[in-house]
Amino acid sequence: MSLAVTLSRAQEGVAAPQVMVEVHLSGGLPGTNIVGLPEAAVREARDRVRVAIQNTAFEYPNRRVTVNLAPAELPKDGGRFDLAIALGILAAGNQVPRERLDNCEFLGELALSGALRGVSGVLPALMRARARGRKVVVPRANAAEAALISDADVRVADSLAEVCGWLRGTQDLPTPAAAPANDEVAGDGPDLRDVRGQRHARRALEIAAAGGHHLLLVGPPGTGKTMLAERLPGILPPLSESEALETCAVLSVSGQPVEAGRWRRRPFRSPHHTASAVALVGGGSHPRPGEISLAHHGVLFLDELPEFTRHVLDVLREPLESGSIVISRAARQSTFPAQFQLVAAMNPCPCGYAGDPRERCRCTPDQVQRYRGRVSGPLLDRIDLCVDVPRQPLSELGATRGEHDEDSATVRARVLAARHHAMQRAGRSNAEISTRELERDCALGPTERTWFEAALERLGLSARAYHRTLRVARTIADLDGGAASLARVHLAEALQYRRF
Ligand SMILES: Nc1ncnc2c1ncn2[C@@H]1O[C@H](COP(=O)(O)OP(=O)(O)OP(=O)(O)O)[C@@H](O)[C@H]1O
Ligand SMILES: [Mg+2]
Known part of the structure; x- marks a missing residue:
């Protein structure tokens, strides 16, 4: 036959x-x-x-x-x-x-x-x-x-x-040479030791890494926002083998080379604000993954957030919710994974100097409002941490490293310890736990509860802010040894990271 x-x-x-x-x-x-x-x-x-x-x-x-x-x-x-x-x-x-x-x-x-x-x-x-x-x-x-x-x-x-x-049995075919067992993450990427000062923002970055929270950095031009964001992958835990394979699978189907020595490193993708919705979420007649899928298990950095068009920001909502994106073309659907940690950066106003002690802001209140309004709503609702990255005195930018300018390896060790607490408790990072799990895992004593509710009231924060703050406080407590009940210091610090 x-x-x-x-x-x-x-x-x-x-x-x-x-x-x-x-x-x-x-x-x-x-x-x-x-x-x-x-x-x-x-x-x-x-x-x-x-x-x-x-x-x-x-x-x-x-x-x-x-x-x-x-x-x-x-x-x-x-x-x-x-x-x-x-x-x-x-x-x-x-x-x-x-x-x-x-x-x-x-x-x-x-x-x-x-x-x-x-x-x-x-x-x-x-x-x-x-x-x-x-x-x-x-x-x-x-x-x-x-x-x-x-x-x-x-x-x-x-x-x-x-x-x-x-x-036919007349010759042998070789197996591919084994990949180097290199899972070193902190080693050769940009390192936090290069960042001078910005203690508040560094702390927020550490909390974001420890809890897997989305982060928004707000500040005038040239204060180190981009620098900080680029250093997030270096303080995140290394990818597990199965996570790394999922991430590489996306690279593989997009036809991009997978670098053997770096495959356990978390991806960092920073699409430009002129990127189209298709470039961001994927598409095409033979659907290709977009930036959000290439950032799977890693970081998606949106620099100059208000410059992205409304439409582009809107298409991010579905993947932020579900961790994947479904692309429909003709009669066919393709699903790509898109579990990413969002880091966004923006100026406080169009000229960039609102709130700056030395430079005068030339924007009208109306302009500032409109600028911030561009990113309000559903996207911002999913960002747990928002932090100011102010201009700092030139003296802090000196060539010598200050005692607080820790390197990535030091910070990463604390992040790993905090993540360990979250894994033991819920099996997931704090950003991924449900509201019910959050309530269960954030025991508040009677005095803490009273204080916390009064503080929210005083700051005019909504019910959504309640859970967001609690989530961040949980991570802060994990960085502080992982105690079951949250203390007032944890809640107070978490309250600082609410949005403008
Ligand atoms: N805290 C800092 N420590 C060390 N260098 C810094 C710091 N802040 C800024 N710089 C220097 O300024 C340059 C610009 O920083 P960066 O691009 O991170 O600013 P930015 O806040 O993203 O500004 P923009 O709003 O214009 O995007 C850096 O490449 C670095 O050389
Ligand atoms: Mg920048």
Whole structure:
């Protein structure tokens, strides 16, 4: 019987559904028919595969070749199935042993010479194949990515000829060199030791890191807001292996290189305020992940927050709520993960100097109001921490490091200890716990409760502010040893981080 089946994987969001390539050779007029691929992709795949097979010193069957890519309803773009199709054709014609194809998956685009070209989305495909206990052959261009999955059975090949040699048992295919076990995070990124002064803002950054809270930095130009935000990933705990793989999977499907030495580092994405909604949340005819998904398990930094258009800020609401984004295109939906920590920066007013002791602000109250109004509402409601980053005396900006200018490693140690308390209590960071869990985990003594309610009343804060403040106070208490009940100092400090 001249039927052969090979396995490959498609790409749909960060999922990698299996694709079965069935090849049948029959009598009749020679020609090749591919079913299950869009028109243009069929033509291209047919030509590439035929020429690649001929250039690999094999024979292209002089018969009727029918190739079926199943299931039919999956999106099947690009040349990622070339290798699987070529091997199916060779196996159907008994040019490579059919039984060797069992339990093996193939990814890779073919050049006309028969060389293998890299494809996107290798990481999610390998994760699925590993779960099924299958071998996978990938192009050498994807070796670095493949090496990240430590216990997968992966082989790397340069060409169709090598893969055929391996299937025939005449040559071996190498496994990808193991990724360096480098999970050092604090080491080589920007370090907090470069920041002079700004004790209040540094403290807020530490609290944000410890609780996973979203953070807003407000201050005049050039006071270190961007500097501080860039240093958040360096004080966050390292990614666990499964988190790192999820984060890299997004990079992988977006076709961006995964740097082996840095893959456990939390991502930091800072889209410009002119970025479109599609660039931010993802989209396109073959949906690609946007900045919020590339920031999965890491930090999304929106500098100059009021400069982003209202529409762009509005599309952030759904992912902030759900931790993922669903992109609908025609009849198809793709889901990308988007669990990010939001850090935003803005000036207090259009000229930047409102509240500055030395520089005079030239904005009218109306202008200030309008400027701040641009970011009010649902987005701001989700930001637990808001902190001023004021101009500081030039004397503090001297070359020597002050005693409070700690380095990232020192701060990170405290963050890790605080996170440990939260994990023990709820299994999650404080930013992720529900209101009910929050009530349960924030015991307030009678005097603390009375004091806290009076303080909220005096400051004119809403019920929402109550929970937000409690959440931050919980993290402050975790940084302070993780006591079960909140003390007045924790609540008082948390109250400082309410929004203007
Ligand atoms: N606290 C600080 N410690 C050390 N350097 C600082 C500090 N604040 C500002 N600088 C210096 O000023 C430069 C600008 O800082 P940064 O870009 O963080 O300011 P910013 O608050 O983001 O300003 P803008 O509102 O204009 O974006 C930094 O590259 C750094 O050299
Ligand atoms: Mg800046």
